[in-house]
Amino acid sequence: MSHTFFIAFSYIVTALVIAGLILRAAIDHRIQVRTLADLESRGVGRRSRRG
Amino acid sequence: MPLDRYIQPMIRELANPTRFMSLSGTLLPWVGGLAAVLMGIGLYMVWFAAPADYQQGETVKIMYLHVPAAWLSLFFYMIMASSALGTLVWRHPLADVSQKAAAPIGAAFTLICLVTGSLWGKPMWGTYWQWDARLTSMLVMLLIYLGILALWRAIEEPNRAARAVSILTLVGAVNVPIVKFSVDWWNTLHQPASVFRIDGPTIHSSMLVPLLIMAVAFSLLGIALHLAGMRTEILRRRVRTLTILEAERLDAQAA
Numbered sequence: 001m002s003h004t005f006f007i008a009f010s011y012i013v014t015a016l017v018i019a020g021l022i023l024r025a026a027i028d029h030r031i032q033v034r035t036l037a038d039l040e041s042r043g044v045g046r047r048s049r050r051g
Numbered sequence: 052m053p054l055d056r057y058i059q060p061m062i063r064e065l066a067n068p069t070r071f072m073s074l075s076g077t078l079l080p081w082v083g084g085l086a087a088v089l090m091g092i093g094l095y096m097v098w099f100a101a102p103a104d105y106q107q108g109e110t111v112k113i114m115y116l117h118v119p120a121a122w123l124s125l126f127f128y129m130i131m132a133s134s135a136l137g138t139l140v141w142r143h144p145l146a147d148v149s150q151k152a153a154a155p156i157g158a159a160f161t162l163i164c165l166v167t168g169s170l171w172g173k174p175m176w177g178t179y180w181q182w183d184a185r186l187t188s189m190l191v192m193l194l195i196y197l198g199i200l201a202l203w204r205a206i207e208e209p210n211r212a213a214r215a216v217s218i219l220t221l222v223g224a225v226n227v228p229i230v231k232f233s234v235d236w237w238n239t240l241h242q243p244a245s246v247f248r249i250d251g252p253t254i255h256s257s258m259l260v261p262l263l264i265m266a267v268a269f270s271l272l273g274i275a276l277h278l279a280g281m282r283t284e285i286l287r288r289r290v291r292t293l294t295i296l297e298a299e300r301l302d303a304q305a306a
Contacts, residue, residue, distance in 0.1 A: 003108060003109055003110045003174050004109070006110060006113065006170045006171065006173060006174050007109060007110060007112050007113055009170055010112075010113045010116055010117075010166070010167040010170045010171070011112075011116065013163070013166050013167065013170075014116045014120070014163050014166075014167060017159050017162060017163050018159075018163075018272070020159070021155070021156060021159050021276055022276070024155070025276055025279045025280060025283065028283050029279065029282065029283045029286070032283050032286035032287050032290055033286060035290045036286055036289055036290050036293070039290065039293040039294065039297065040293070042297070044293045044294075044296055044297045044300070
């Protein structure tokens with residue numbers, strides 16, 4: 001196999017892993033923001049509603 | 052001590068998650084943006100300016116990914132080890148948030164280091180893998196990262212998980228100097244350090260400059276991901292607290 005294959009494969013793998021990290025961070029953040037907004041819209045966070 | 056007078060209040064200020072959220076929210080786009088710009092400049096230099104190596108030929112281009120990934124693997128482990136101390140010794144409220152956010156990033160960079168190293172090894176050494184001290188200790192590093200991630204999932208209660216993970220992290224920290232000095236302590240196929248040496252780097256500036264730019268770009272990317280991960284982790288804990296509150300309220304209503 002030519003050296004080009006090894007070089008290209010290295011850059012592709014690195015790009016995919018980094019893209020995965022960024023995507024995971026963005027999706028996880030969005031899920032938490034939505035869940036939090038949902039809980040707060042139901043008034044869960046307000047102390048007056050507790051007990 | 053005057054140093055304490057400045058550092059102590061600063062740490063206390065940052066210990067407040069609300070303060071951290073506002074500060075990191077402002078910093079994040081700048082760090083991420085700077086990482087993207089430097090990554091662009093670095094990649095341009097690697098592909099269009101840096102020369103081919105007289106022995107490795109164009110395969111040296113793999114080094115510009117492999118070396119920064121290896122540094123970040125160790126860097127994120129050191130972030131985790133200092134966060135572990137923060138959790139166990141000072142019970143800093145953000146310490147285990149930082150540790151939890153750092154683990155998957157460190158693991159990912161360790162994986163990049165191993166894969167790119169292997170892809171460089173095949174055309175250069177004639178083999179994808181050798182059980183030499185540097186390669187083996189780096190594989191152990193990945194396994195420690197994965198062990199830490201698994202332990203977090205195994206313990207439900209966040210404070211107990213944080214303590215257990217912190218102990219494992221500090222025990223695993225013994226591997227950091229082993230990775231770094233393995234090439235000096237043992238006779239390895241992997242070459243010894245050529246950038247951080249007492250007698251200065253042994254690489255020509257036409258390759259050293261793009262390598263350092265790539266290293267700074269990778270570091271800023273790592274820091275941006277770490278800040279983003281910490282922010283999400285803080286939100287996740289708020290979600291957890293509110294979910295428990297809601298469950299308690301529903302219980303009280305049902306009773």
